[in-house]
Amino acid sequence: MTKITPQPGILDIELYQGGASHVAGVANVVKLSSNENPFGPSDAAKDVYRKLAFEMHRYPSSDHTSLRAAIGAVHSVDPDRVICGAGSDEIIAFLCQAYAGPGTQVIHTEHGFAMYRISAMAAGATPVEVPERERVTDVDAILAACTDKTRLVFVANPNNPTGTMVGESELARLARGLPEQAMLVIDGAYAEFVEGYDGGAGLVDANENVVMTRTFSKIYGLGALRIGWGYGPRHVVDVLNRIRGPFNVSQPALAAAEAAVKDVAWTNKCRDDNTRLRAWLAEALAEHGVPSDTSTANFILARFASQDEAEACDGFLKSEGLIVRRVAGYKLPNCLRITVGDEASCRQVAHAVGKFMEQAR
Ligand SMILES: Cc1ncc(COP(=O)(O)O)c(C=O)c1O
Structure with missing residues (x-):
């Protein structure tokens, strides 16, 4: 053995x-x-990806400045508080690695995305599943499930696989009601499909305990390239950057994502x-x-x-x-x-x- x-x-x-x-x-x-x-994806993203075939011997940017600036301009967020990852999956993993661990709990909803549970367990934390109300996130049930061990609460809005979403005031109420050691993660993988919705960016700006994750895999059509991003308070982004590998995202992915986000x-x-x-x-x-x-x-x-x-x-x-x-x-x-x-x-x-x-x- x-x-x-x-x-x-x-x-x-x-x-x-x-x-x-x-x-x-x-x-x-x-x-x-x-x-x-x-x-x-956008034709502009395909063009830039093709051109980068001739640059494959070069390491990628490690600070992702150019993509973060483009994200900042298009999504009206502060580029200094954006972090890029190999898919939003990687941002979810960073959050669990940095803030959860043995003896702590990570809340996800009944029909929530599978990676919340996987990343929580990979970090040694205990995932806690909270019921939804008829396939819709139930803020009261989440608040009732919080304990002094809760560190992270994952809510996808819109949610996968239900497709339903809750309003900003509900998420604001959730952020306000969390225990002081816990953080709300709003997963906006499908946010771009909702006209006029900021994916939770405004809640990040208004609270010290809210982080948003986003992806280029869905509306931007770049799933194969593995690129996503997170937006959070400065103290959180600083922590996540400490555990992020310097070359976690490839240059073709960074450049294609930049072209894609600019092609509004x-x-x-x-x-x-x-x-x-x-x-x-x-x-x-x-x-x-x-x-x-x-x-x-x-x-x-x-x-x-x-x-x-x-x-x-x-x-x-x-x-x-x-x-x-x-x-x-x-x-x-x-x-x-x-x-x-x-x-x-x-x-x-x-x-x-x-x-x-x-x-x-
Ligand atoms: C709710 C949700 N979050 C995150 C992801 C992960 O996306 P990616 O790692 O491709 O950015 C997905 C993918 O299906 C998803 O449905």
Whole structure:
């Protein structure tokens, strides 16, 4: 028996299940399982990425000044309090590493994103799951779950995989009510899909205990490059920078993200298309007898009558070359999460769900 063992709790971590991208025996699949932008990134981002093929022998910027300045200008935030990471996943991990640890608790909501739990456990902390109210974040339940051991509270707004969100006043109330040693992390991975929403930046500016995380993987279409960012009070960003590796983000990712964030016209086009197609898809599914909560993100959580029905529909969609996401691991066994694709994919998935429901009922 080996005496080489990991830190306590690490072996209790269940592996993250990503969205599938293949179906055995089907050549041309439509992937609607990872909330990716069906239109891809801005052309400006692709151009700069191509050019950087000739600079691959150079180390990247370690202070990310240029990208932070662009983020600051576009999102109206202080660039000195922005930190960039290899996806927002890395910012979540930094937060847990720096502020949680053995003997402390990290709160996440019932249907919250899996990485909160994984990163908390990786840091040796205890994840605490708090119920939602009908698939919506419940601020009172979170406040009731806080103890003197609570260090971090993760709330995704909009939430994944529910697609629902809560208002700024609710999050402000949560920040105000937290114990003094605890910090609220607002995960704004899907914030850009909500017109006029700042993702929680205003709450960061108004409070010493609020941090926001953001990503380039969703509306900006750069999931492959692994780049995200965080925005927080100066004291927090200073702490996170101490544990950040100097070259945590590659230069092609930094440069493509900068071009992407500056291409506001492309971002707006993607948001508008998503809003229109999301409404169409939700209505089409509802007409086929599959309801969903009003989504504020780039996916829909389709609710079926039972786990059996959801799984059978998933199997049928796969046989038609359509890959959506099962979310039983998020305690939603009777649901399937469907990314809002381009118009053809939306029509295809709605048609296939309709065909399934006709056979099933
Ligand atoms: C709520 C939420 N937060 C964070 C992430 C992580 O995004 P990334 O690490 O690609 O920036 C995701 C990805 O699916 C997400 O859904």
